Amino acid sequence: MKIISIIPARGGSKGILRKNIKLLNNKPLVAYSIEQSLKSELIEYTYVSTEDSEIKEISINFGAKVIDRPPDLARNTSSTESVLLHAAEILNYDFDYIILLQPTSPIRFPEQIDESIELIINEEGDSLLSVCQNDSFLWDKEGNSINYDFRHRPRRQEKEWEYIENGSIYITKKEILLKEKNRLGGKILTYEMPRWMSFEIDDKFDFELIEYLIKTRHRRSPLDLRKIVKSLRLIIFDVDGVFTDGSVYLDENGKETLKFSRIDGKGIELLMNKGFVTAVITSEDSEIVRKRMKKLKIPDIYTNIKDKMTPYNNLKKKYSIADKNICFLGDDIQDLEIIKKVGFSCCPVNAQKIIKENVHYVSALKGGEGFIRDISNLIIENLSNTK
Numbered sequence: 001m002k003i004i005s006i007i008p009a010r011g012g013s014k015g016i017l018r019k020n021i022k023l024l025n026n027k028p029l030v031a032y033s034i035e036q037s038l039k040s041e042l043i044e045y046t047y048v049s050t051e052d053s054e055i056k057e058i059s060i061n062f063g064a065k066v067i068d069r070p071p072d073l074a075r076n077t078s079s080t081e082s083v084l085l086h087a088a089e090i091l092n093y094d095f096d097y098i099i100l101l102q103p104t105s106p107i108r109f110p111e112q113i114d115e116s117i118e119l120i121i122n123e124e125g126d127s128l129l130s131v132c133q134n135d136s137f138l139w140d141k142e143g144n145s146i147n148y149d150f151r152h153r154p155r156r157q158e159k160e161w162e163y164i165e166n167g168s169i170y171i172t173k174k175e176i177l178l179k180e181k182n183r184l185g186g187k188i189l190t191y192e193m194p195r196w197m198s199f200e201i202d203d204k205f206d207f208e209l210i211e212y213l214i215k216t217r218h219r220r221s222p223l224d225l226r227k228i229v230k231s232l233r234l235i236i237f238d239v240d241g242v243f244t245d246g247s248v249y250l251d252e253n254g255k256e257t258l259k260f261s262r263i264d265g266k267g268i269e270l271l272m273n274k275g276f277v278t279a280v281i282t283s284e285d286s287e288i289v290r291k292r293m294k295k296l297k298i299p300d301i302y303t304n305i306k307d308k309m310t311p312y313n314n315l316k317k318k319y320s321i322a323d324k325n326i327c328f329l330g331d332d333i334q335d336l337e338i339i340k341k342v343g344f345s346c347c348p349v350n351a352q353k354i355i356k357e358n359v360h361y362v363s364a365l366k367g368g369e370g371f372i373r374d375i376s377n378l379i380i381e382n383l384s385n386t387k
Contacts, residue, residue: 001096001097001121002044002094002095002096002097003042003043003044003095003096003097003098003099003117004043004044004045004046004047004091004095004097004098004099005037005040005043005045005046005047005098005099005100005101005113006047006048006049006067006083006084006087006098006099006100006101007030007033007034007037007046007047007048007049007059007064007101007102007103008048008049008050008069008080008083008084008100008102008103009030009048009049009050009052009055009059009103010050010051010052010055010069010074010078011050011051011052011054011055011074012074012075012076014076015201015202015203015204015206016201016203016204016207019104019201019207020050020052020055020103021054021055021058022207024106024207024210024211024214025211025214025215028058028062029103029104029106029201030048030055030058030059030062030103031058031062032103032106032107033101033102033103033105033106033108034046034048034059034062034063034064035062035063036101036108036109036110036113037064037099037101037110037113038062038063038064039110040110040113040114040117041110041114042113042114042117042118043099043113043117045065046063046064046065047064047065047066047067047087047091048064048065048066048067049066049067049069049083049086049087050066050067050068050069050074051068051069051070051071051073051074052074056068067086067087067090067091069083069086070086073086080100080102080183081181081182081183084098084100084172084177084183085177085178085181088174088177088178093174093178095174096173096174097117097120097171097172097173097174098171098172098174098177099113099116099117099169099170099171099172100169100170100171100172100183101113101168101169102167102168102200104167104200104201104202105166105167105168105198105199105200105201106201106210106214107168107196107197107198107199107210107213107214108130108168108169108193108197112130112169112191112193113169115191116128116130116169116171116191117171119189119191120171120189123187123189124187125171125186125187125188125189126172126173126175126176126185126186126187126188127170127171127172127173127176127183127184127185127186127187127188127189128169128170128171128172128188128189128190128191129165129169129170129183129184129188129189129190129191130165130166130167130168130169130170130190130191130192130193130198131163131164131165131166131190131191131192131193132163132164132166132192132193132194132195132197132198133161133162133163133164133192133195134147134161134162134163134164135156135161135195137150137153147162163190163192164198166193166197166198166200167198167200168193168197168198169191169193170183170184172184172185173186196213199213215356215362225378225382226382228343228344228360228382229344229379229382229383230383231324231325231343232276232325232326232327232343232344232379233276233277233319233321233325233326234276234277234278234279234315234319234321234325234326234327235271235276235277235278235279235326235327235328235329235379236278236279236280236281236312236315236326236327236328236329236338236342237278237279237280237281237298237328237329237372238280238281238282238328238329238330238331238332238335239280239282239284239289240282240283240284240331240332240367241330241331241332241348241350241351241367241368242329242330242331242348242367242368242371242372243260243261243264243289243292243367243368243372244258244259244260244367244368245259245366245367245368245369246331246350246367246368247259256286256288257288258286258288258289258292259368260292260368261368261369261370261372261373263370263373264368264370264371264372264373265296266373267372267373267374267375267376267377268296268298268372268376269296270376270380271376271379271380272297274379274380274383276379277299277300277319278296278298278299278300279298279299279300279301279302279311279315280293280298280300280301280302280303281302281305281308281311281312281338282302282303282304282305283304283305283306283308283334284303284304285303285304286303289303290303300315300318308334308335308337308338309337309338312338312341322343323341323342323343324342324343325343326341326342326343326344327342327343327344327345327346327375327379328342328344328345328346329345329346329347329371329372329375330345330347330351330355330359331347331348331350331351331352331355331367332351332352332355333352333354333355335347335355336354336355336358339355339358339359340358344360344361345358345359345360345361346359346360346361346362346363346375347359347361347362347363348362348363348365348366348367348371349362349363349364349365349366349371350366350367351367361375361378363375
C-alpha cells in the first residue's frame with residue numbers, strides 16, 4: 001500500500017505570530033512533524049502543504065516535499081479538509097492512505113504513527129483518529145452535569161471515561177476522503193495516546209507547556225522504554241538530591257539530619273519485588289544515609305565515594321551485567337560519567353542543567369519528593385507492557 005503524510009503549515013496564525021516556524025526548544029515547530037513522519041517505517045512520502053516561502057524552505061531543509069498551497073486555502077477560514085483534498089488532487093490521488101499530522105501537536109513518536117497505520121490496516125478501518133482519555137467531570141453552562149450524575153459521584157478509578165480527540169494523528173483511506181470530503185468516515189477507529197502527549201498549541205501558554213514537556217518527558221518512545229526495561233537488572237541510586245531534596249537540616253544542637261520520602265521507599269520495595277537488584281553509590285559519608293539504606297534492604301551501599309566509576313564497575317562484575325542492564329538515578333555533575341554509560345538514566349526536575357541534557361528521562365518530580373517512586377512506577381508500568 002502507498003501511504004503518504006500531509007503536514008498543513010500556513011504562514012498566518014492568530015494566537016502566535018508565525019507559529020509554524022517559531023522555535024520550540026531550538027527547532028522550528030513544523031520540523032517536529034516532518035522528522036516524525038520521515039522516521040516512520042510505513043510512510044512513503046512526507047509532504048508539507050504551505051503558501052509561505054519561508055516555511056517551504058525550512059520544510060525542504062528538514063527533508064520534506066512541498067505542495068504549493070493556493071492563498072485562498074491559507075485563510076483563517078480555510079478548512080483542513082480543503083487542504084487535504086487539494087493535496088490529493090495535486091498528487092493525482094496516487095496513494096491508498098493519507099495521514100494528517102498537524103504541526104500544532106508536536107509530541108508524538110514515529111512508532112505511534114506506525115502503530116496507528118498497522119491498526120487501521122489490520123482492523124480494516126476506513127479512517128482513524130488519535131485520542132486520549134478524558135479525566136474530567138463535565139458540565140454545561142446551565143449547570144447540568146454531562147458525563148456523570150453529581151448526586152452519585154463515582155470514584156475516578158470506577159468511572160468509564162470518554163475519549164478526547166487530541167489532534168495528533170488522522171488516517172484516511174483515499175476513497176473515504178473523496179467520498180465524504182472529510183478526514184473521518186466509514187469505519188472509524190481510535191488510537192489512544194497518553195494525556196501528556198495530547199496538548200495542542202493554540203496560544204503562548206500552550207507553547208511554553210509543550211516546550212517544558214519536550215524538555216522533561218519527550219526522551220524515549222513507549223516502544224523504546226519497553227525494550228529498555230526488559231533488559232534492566234540493576235537500579236543504582238545517588239543519595240543527595242535523589243533520595244533527599246539536597247538540603248541539610250540542623251536541630252537546635254547543630255545536629256544534622258536528612259529528610260527522606262516514604263513513597264520513595266515504597267517504590268524501591270516494588271522494584272525489589274519485581275526482581276531488580278538495587279544499589280547506592282554516594283559521595284555522602286553519613287550514618288543517617290547508611291541506616292536508611294539498610295532499612296530499605298538495599299544490598300550494595302557505597303558511601304563516601306569520590307570516584308563513582310570504581311564501585312560502578314565492581315557492581316557490573318559482581319552481577320555479571322553490561323551497561324545496558326543498568327538504570328542510574330543521579331542529579332549532579334559527579335554522576336555524569338555513569339549517566340553517559342548506562343542503558344537508562346534518570347534525574348529529577350531540579351537536577352543540574354548538564355544532567356538534564358544528558359539523561360534519557362527527566363522526571364517531573366523533585367529529589368526527595370517522589371522522584372524515585374516516579375521512576376519505579378515508570379519501570380514497572382513498562383515492564384507490564386513488555387511483550
